[in-house]
Amino acid sequence: MQPDCGCVVTVVPTFREMSMRRMLLLAGCTLMLAGLAACHQEGPAEKAGSSLDNAGNKVQDTLDPPQGPGQAAGRKVDRALGN
Template sequence: MAFLPHCSAPPLTGRRAPYVKENPMLTLLRAAALVLPLVAVAACHNEGPAERAGKSLDNAGQSVKDAIDPPGPAEKAGRAIDRTVN
């Protein structure tokens, strides 16, 4: 009886492998990996009037909160670091 392999692999004669259709999710993942860094860089911009007004409202709310419950030394240090980073 002759030996029959379990898989029918093509012979190694220098021929190209048959075309394999690529997974659409893999294509989407590759596209996202290329586009997301560009979007992140494009998102860096100067703050507009609405953002400045929002920061003013945040600061006013924080001032009211601080008048009722004064911050401790650790919270003050954390806020100073936040202001420096932002």
């Protein structure tokens, strides 16, 4: 039977474990930065193009109005999906 001396055992990470942790941390940070870089803001040409698209949709609705709420909803869905 071993006497209970109240000793605390600490685990010291090896060099390999520490380097793996650093590499995982670096990979995680790199992925987060890549995600931020992928964020896209519209430029002036894209804003002008979407304004033209909206104007064209308004003209279409004026010249050929939807026949009832079902067709109006269908047009909204088509425009949202880009069809």
